[in-house]
Amino acid sequence: MNNITQALKNLTRRGQHNIIKILCLGIGFALASVLIAKLWYKHEYDTCYPDHDRIYRISEKISRGSDPEATYGNTPGGIATTLKKYIPEIETATRINPACNDEEMKINGERRVKGNIYVVDSCFFKMFPTRILEGNADEVLAKPYYCLVSRTMAERMGGNVIGRKLELTSIPGLTMTIGAVYEDYPWNSSFHDYDVMLSMTTQRSFSYDGQDNLAGNDRYYSFIKVSKGCHPEQGDFDNKVNEIVSKFLALLEKEEIKFSLKFTPISKYHQEDSYFRQTFLMMMILAAVILAASVLNYLLIVIGNTVTRGREMAVRKCYGAMPRNILGITMAETLLHIVLAMMLAAALIYACKGSIETLLSAPVSSLFTGKGTLFLTALLIVVFIVSALLPGRIYNAVPVTTAFRNFTESRRRWKMALLAVQFLFVSFLVCLLLIVNSQYSKLTDFDLGYSYDRLAIVNVNQIKGEKRSAMVTELSKMPEIEAWTAVTSPLFSNGGGNNIVDPETGEEMFNATDLYMAGDNYLDMLGIKLRQGRGFNASSDSLKEMMVSPDFAQKLKNEKKWKDVIGRKILITEHSQTGKDLFTIVGIYDNFHANTALDDDDRPTMMFHSDPYGSYISYFLLKFHDLTADNMQAVQQRLQRLYPDETIIVDSYARQLDTWYDSVKHFRSAVMTAGICALLIALMGLIGYVNDEMQRRSKEIAIRKVNGATAISVLRMVLGNVLLTAVPSAIAGAILAGIVAGKWLEDFSVRTNMSPWLFVAGILAVVAVIAATVAANAYRTANSNPVKYLKNE
Known part of the structure; x- marks a missing residue:
């Protein structure tokens, strides 16, 4: 003490x-x-x-013909339950269908809240238990048109939610009764953002019900819980899985599709992502x-x-x-x-x-x-x-x-060794920051093959069918708007695909990225040129017309030995409801990059026509004469007056695209913060070292000055001693940053060029700051009267 x-x-x-x-x-x-x-x-x-x-968690591995094998985290709805039925080592199986993200909901027809909605089966809480605060979860998940809400969502709804009616604005007429409230899952749980859970028996009322499918509709998150001592993908368990796949999915083998299942411990699933x-x-x-x-x-x-x-x-x-x-x-x-x-x-x-x-x-x-x-x-x-x-x-x-x-x-060697390590850290972080910043700029400036600098986007999912006619009329009259069109989703958020089917043999030929529906002047608004054929017009929707990319057309030519694909009719899974539900290719557009610069999906693309009132249309794209915050606000206010009961938001296309790069942006911020902190810490140590050295050597410096040394020569001497340590350390830090950054960049399909000038700039910046700090702190002693330090001798 x-x-x-x-x-x-x-x-x-x-x-x-x-x-x-x-x-x-x-x-x-x-x-x-x-x-x-x-x-x-x-x-x-x-x-x-x-x-x-x-x-x-169950994933599926698929390859077609000579194509490389791809792994997907989602599966058909019936995979997990079928495995449980035939494999006794599986104690529980459950599946989840993501229904709506950030969906606007009405409570008792009045108050509005937004949340994420998932469809789960009756075994969900048996596998992933959490405290049920009100109601009975098992009973709720067994009833159609009933749902559970999280504690946080219940609080946002105002509390006392049991028995209240919940209506999705995007699906008019679908009303659910809140039957239970569950405690939020922890932040580091996959289910933390699950605000509303619907019973699996409800989904057939508003969506295709593929909960029992063994092939197709691969959108479910599937999980199994095995008995103690059982290890999937090993021994007898793996053999049983292969037998089930061979028995129930033999049709895929006939179509030269190789299909297998992968089992990953739920705690390791996210860690598998590179x-x-x-x-x-x-x-x-x-x-x-x-x-x-x-x-x-x-x-x-x-x-x-x-x-x-x-x-x-x-x-x-x-x-x-x-x-x-x-x-x-x-x-x-x-x-x-x-x-x-x-x-x-x-x-x-x-x-x-x-x-x-x-x-x-x-x-x-x-x-x-x-x-x-x-x-x-x-x-x-x-x-x-x-x-x-x-x-x-x-x-x-x-x-x-x-x-x-x-x-x-003086223990100078100890001090210089410690300073050397700190200089290395600072150089490492500064050079790493320059590379990360360069990569972020590379992503945000990446040429996607189309123009969006004057585009804004409006979500119209909650305004269905003919109710959009007022918006269509109003947009055509607005002086701020140059053009507009309707789409299923922005290009940066497309990830799904469908298979191209030969109408003569019924054989699935290849998979393509499905851009779904687009309006009449979609290509013109985005500045995408038409290579061959024609674009969509007012009659395209009734004629079931589609446009495709050049590589789509080439694949189709190779498969069918056609000289040209314009005017050809094909079947598309999800779109073609019967074997006679054909779509006609009317145009071929220039290649562009679907999704974002983070995505290396190189599949061919296709799009279909729809008028603004189609059920697949969720967004309107607006092209402004001058895209400013004032103009967007003016348009938003006029549209909001048309639909006072709905929430209308006009947002910049570029801003929404940039949010997809937030992970890189946040990492850049972390490196910047670490770099600033490391620099401050190192400079404090350096200042202390210089002050100690100048105090220890003050008499030596005074004698040098008496013998004719100038302040500049003294500063040069002190700087030389420090720079002999700082320069090699800065170079070593830059080399280390290059190694680490190179490893980090491997996971990007679009990578910045690690120019040597980035490292030179980083090294020079670090050395310049060190030199300036040393000079500023040594100047007072170097320029002082030598008598001050020698008068006591």
């Missing part, structure tokens, strides 16, 4: 730089703890369920760099204090202090510094709470729970031991004779 009291008294003691120590540790702890908590949070993803190690793994590794590196930089800087300051505190420790030894007493002093000081640094870190985290939650896509409180907190505590103990024992050992090595003579040991 006496050591703690003494440590408190020494906090503001001149020359010990305790405030800087605490500040560096606090900044490092704040950022490192958030990153480490996030890493643990991701590592523990989907482990909150009982027996989670026995729960597996981008997830790379980002996880990068975040781990950032956390390690920041934590190491703060601890090394603490040690650098402690070692710098050896000159001033060496005599103090020698005097203590003269009065009988034992090595354990010296160690007790350093441990008490380190403990106090770490506690104060943790308090500072907590204050910084609280002050930056909003930015941190945006960066990590989760509330701060959810990160510091459970095992993650224990891991952080263990890490702090390690930091405490390292930060206490090393100074204790250094001070114990100070000879007793130091008390009776001048102590001139």
Whole structure:
């Protein structure tokens, strides 16, 4: 206790730089703890369920002919239940059908809320239990037109929701009764954003019911829970699965489609994603760099204090202090510094709470729970031991004779070694930031093959059929609007596909990305040229016409040995309801990039015509003469007046596209924050080093000046010593950044060019900041009167 009291008294003691120590540790702890908590949070993803190690998600692996095998996370609805029926090792099977995302709903025909809606079967809560706050979940999932809502959704609805009627604005006439309320799943659960769950018996009322399909309608998330000791994809279990696939999916083999199932532990499913793994590794590196930089800087300051505190420790030894007493002093000081640094870190985290939650896509409180907190505590103990024992050992090595003579040991090699590591960290983060920023710019500036700079988008999903006629009329009269058209979805959100079927043989020839429905002047609005044939016109919808990409046309030519595809009729799964429901190819458009720059889907594309009132139309695209915030607001207000009971939002196409790159943007922000923190920490250490060196060498510098040395020559001498360490460290950091960034970029189909000039710029920036810091802090001593330092000699 006496050591703690003494440590408190020494906090503001001149020359010990305790405030800087605490500040560096606090900044490092704040950022490192958030990153480490996030890493643990991701590592523990989907482990909150009982027996989670026995729960597996089913994926399907498909290849057609000589095409490479592809793995898809969704399956037909009947796969999981069929496996359970024939494989006794499966205890429970359940499946989920994502119904609506961010859907607007009415409560009792009045209040509106938005939420995510999923269709689940009666076994869902048996496999993924959570506390049922009101009602009976099993009964609700057995009844048609009944649903459950999460606690958060119930609160947003105003509470007391049991028995209330819930109506989806996009599906007029479909009304459900809220029968139960369940506790929210944790943030690191796949089901955290499940706001509303409908019974599986309800989906046939508003959608195609493929819950028992073994082929087709591959949109379900399928899960099984196996008995203890059972390992899917091994031994007898795998053989049984192959037998079931061969028995029930023999038709696929006739069409040269290879189909198999993959079973992944639910806790490992997200970790299998390569981008997830790379980002996880990068975040781990950032956390390690920041934590190491703060601890090394603490040690650098402690070692710098050896000159001033060496005599103090020698005097203590003269009065009988034992090595354990010296160690007790350093441990008490380190403990106090770490506690104060943790308090500072907590204050910084609280002050930056909003930015941190945006960066990590989760509330701060959810990160510091459970095992993650224990891991952080263990890490702090390690930091405490390292930060206490090393100074204790250094001070114990100070000879007793130091008390009776001048102590001139500088431990310069130790200091320069610690500075070198910090310079390496800073250079690594700066160069990494330049590459990540370059990659983000590459993605956002990527040429998708069409123009969208003056486009805005309006969701009209809640306005059905002929109710859109008022909007159609109004848009045609608005002076701000140059043109408009109707689409199923924006090009950046297309991911689904359908198979092309030979109408003569019924054979499925190949799969293509389905862009679904588009209006008359869709290609013109996007600046996409027509290569051959014609575009859609007013009669296209009734004639069942479609347009295709050049590679679609080439594949069809190769399959059917046709010279031309214009005017040819084909069948398309999902669109063709019967073998005679043919679609005619009327045009071939220029290639463009469907989806985003993050997607490397190279399948051919196709689109179909629809008028603005079609059931597949969910969006209107608006092309402005001048796309400004004022013009968009004016259009939104006029459309809102037409539909006062609906929510109309006019948003920029470019802004919505950019949100798809948020993961890269957030990572860039994390690297930038880490880089700034590492630079601040390193500069604090550098300033302390320069001040110590100038104080230690002040008499030497004074003598040099008496002998004719100028301030410039003195600065050159000090700078030379530091730059001999800084330049190699900066180069090493840049090389390390290149290796790590190259690994990270492997997961992008569109990659930036890692130009050597990026690394040169990073190295020069780091060296320039170091040089400026050294010069600014050394200038006062270099330019001072030498008499000031020699008058006592």
